[in-house]
Amino acid sequence: MGKNNTLINLSNISFSYPSKMNLLNDLSFTLRLGDRVGIIGPNGCGKTTLFYVIMGLIQPYEGHVEICGKIRVEEADFREVREKIGFLFQNSDDQLFCPSVREEVSFGPLNFGIDREEVKKAVKETLRDVDLEGFEVRPPYDLSGGEKRKLALATILVLKPKILLLDEPTIGLDEETVEKIIEILNEPDLSYIIISQNREFLKRTTDILYTINNGEMKEMNI
Template sequence: MPEILSAKGVTFGYLKEDNELNIVLKNISLSIQEGELVAILGHNGSGKSTIAKHFNAILVPQEGKVTACGIDTKNEEEIYRIRQQVGMVFQNPDNQIVATIVEEDVAFGPENLGIAPAEIRRRVDEALKDVGMYEYKDHAPHQLSGGQKQRIAIAGIIAMRPRCIILDEPTAMLDPKGRREVLTTIRKLNKEHNITVVLITHYMEEAAQCDRVVVMNDGELLFDSTPRDVFSHVQILKEVGLDVPQTTELCHELRRAGINLPDDILTEEECVEALTSLLEGVR
């Protein structure tokens, strides 16, 4: 698969009141391939949102190089083209909804790209169907639930036909139902439309459903592997202030109690199967 996002030796810091730099990215190198569904985890201040903003050219590295769809993000003349291909969805959908009618909001991005009206109509309808919100196209966004608003925000991005979508904690303000709705939408876009997705999240169950998990700690990469491999390092993750999926946590505690279980169990089904096998062996 071709590379779609790349960070090579990236260092970045925010200026503090005393004019010193608070370094939040330390020589980060990370490559994301087209079509991947990648979760980025880390405690507050780990640098996960900062690296996401680099991929969308909201921020540019002070040292090193970032490319998005092959374009150097430091090239100011290409920012518009980067934003066309790499969309970003933020934590609070209210910050991205700009119109008083759902379909008008989804049309906002394509209109700014100068797309023909007939094509905008087609894209808006398709995007709303993709996120399961077509029946709400004439509704007022402020009357929708949090999960529905977030799906409208995602529809507004996919109507611009990006190759990649970066979501910065899109479910942080949602209830469990809203989180499930948004995650289902994200997985559908990735699997059915081959849109590359980078999901910044602090929900371990969401990360466990991704193809790959990147863990950041104090501005550095701690892990970059499959969910099964990353979440097998329960103790290390806890030491850096992160949780693991509940099933993984349960199996970890059972192993500590002397029960012989595999250390890479990730799903409830795998846990049930492993415990059933143990109990049958005891009979």
């Protein structure tokens, strides 16, 4: 962890796509331990791009990405970041690649060297949490949009990360599942950033709300 319990510190980040100049423009932002942050804003304002910068999926042209007290530059730095931060892609198809639901949810914990019996138990519990019991042998590509979303969430939650970046977690989810997700997010000890267009959901899960305006983070009223 960094100074003052800083988990993520972005300083003076700038990034453009060829078609979108100054998408992120001298953007600075800090996530501290226990912070629960929402980001809302127009389509195309750079929300997903911001997450990609934090996860090292794109490199900013300028500025520093500091995570858990270390400036992250190389791919190896970000591999460590991806172990610390549970990242939900906006599009579930970007997240799912295994032949069955069970393998999909087991993949992360097995990869981290967790004992097989323990993984089995965690997978069972997590599938119950997202209401996907009975789906274990189904191929992920056969699932409905909402079921894929639940599965993508399960692949993250099974690892019990303390830091979460969730890009539109409620898209396509039924009310009952949204309530379960709210319950999980309201557990203590979590720090997160949630991108969502769902204000009600953000009201119930976050304490501070931002938008991205002209490439910078601007605080908004919740």
